[in-house]
Amino acid sequence: MLTYDPRGFVKKVTKDGAEYTLQDAEEDFEAAKKLAGGLPRPLLVDERGLRGADHAVRKFWVSPDVPAVCKCVAVITGNSPVSNMIGNFVITVSKPAVPTKLFASEQAAMPWIEWFLDDEHDSPPPSLRFR
Template sequence: MVAIDYIETETAILEHKDDYLYIAFKKDAEIELEHVIANKEAREKIQQGKKMLVLGDIRYMWHISKAAQDYLASKEVTSLNIAMAILTSSLMTVLLANFFIKFKQPATPTKMFKNEEKAIKWLLSFKH
């Protein structure tokens, strides 16, 4: 049982849904290393040591630093995931997601989507 279902940080909203963790970056968020560290700490409070399916909504994010990308792709963060779907919409976020997946090569299955329903369906295919 998850004790905490919702946490808001400076740059993101993290919410435990029925079968996955939804992480939505706030509008025009400029993500630096300290932000992803704070978001990871929030995830740990929600996840309580359990790996989860993750839907990362970056549709409104403005920028993410190289250090933040490296940290997000590290085993320290990906060890919290079963799989991650990245929800994008604009050319900017599509480029960010493609770069992250191709060059950072997260250790758990990671895929980009423009459609939320398809992203959730893909995530749930990893449900145990």
């Protein structure tokens, strides 16, 4: 489910046990585009309920089309060391077209998301406070 947060970003929450397909990704991308009102916005993705996503999905979300809709992507994975290890590996290998970072909670992700709400910021913050 995707919603527009009044603070200025798009939020996606994955249902528990979901198998995320390429069709789901394409539908979410179009929904995010509409919610964002034609401007690139930060995307906060809560993937704690995700059961799996295939290579086509990962390839879709790192495509050159993403910056037209997403200014950055903050992914909530929870506190699982395995999920974080796999997620960080995928981010490193896939080289997303927009800054992408994993977080344990929405609270932890918000300072990073808020950095990108400023129109002057297109790259990650330099401060260690955000890492």
